Amino acid sequence: GIQVEQSPPDLILQEGANSTLRCNFSDSVNNLQWFHQNPWGQLINLFYIPSGTKQNGRLSATTVATERYSLLYISSSQTTDSGVYFCAVERRGSQGNLIFGKGTKLSVKP
């Protein structure tokens, strides 16, 4: 099956710093989503980005589908950005079976 690898697995930042999270996937995909899971478990959809670049405030994401990777940029990080960031992909021909990476655990220190 399709493999989704996220890096780094853990990241500690000082408030105000910038960071880049990476997601590599092993096959062509219909769908790629980035999520933030907060300490209460709530899964927040950050981006739906099977290709191209999107920005939402301090967050932006880029997916290069031909090279099978996606990047999530966090600028001017805040303590509320702490949590686990998941990348998930949906293989072509599959409906609804999002394959999740293992996540990047981000801790932003004040």
Add this chain to the structure above:
Amino acid sequence: GAVVSQHPSRVICKSGTSVKIECRSLDFQATTMFWYRQFPKQSLMLMATSNEGSKATYEQGVEKDKFLINHASLTLSTLTVTSAHPEDSSFYICSARDPGRVSFNSPLHFGNGTRLTVT
């Protein structure tokens, strides 16, 4: 945007009892809903696909008799954990795609999840 509501958010039950979790699409109809499970400090894994008016399809290794899924209407799917045991303790989360959008080209929307603890 599309909203998926899940209830309860947290449940504690005794070993041997059954627990029902509800997943509703609030502003769209979902012929298909998806149930995921997340063990502590792990990623999410698809358990089963719930199909309105027909049987659910289960992923390999998921016991269909333990995890009963009913999708009786276009806005409601339920997951019942039967004869729960401590090893069933996990975070269960449902998702759906708004069929009003083009299939395969729209995001999956997730509920807030249910944290099940079996004592």
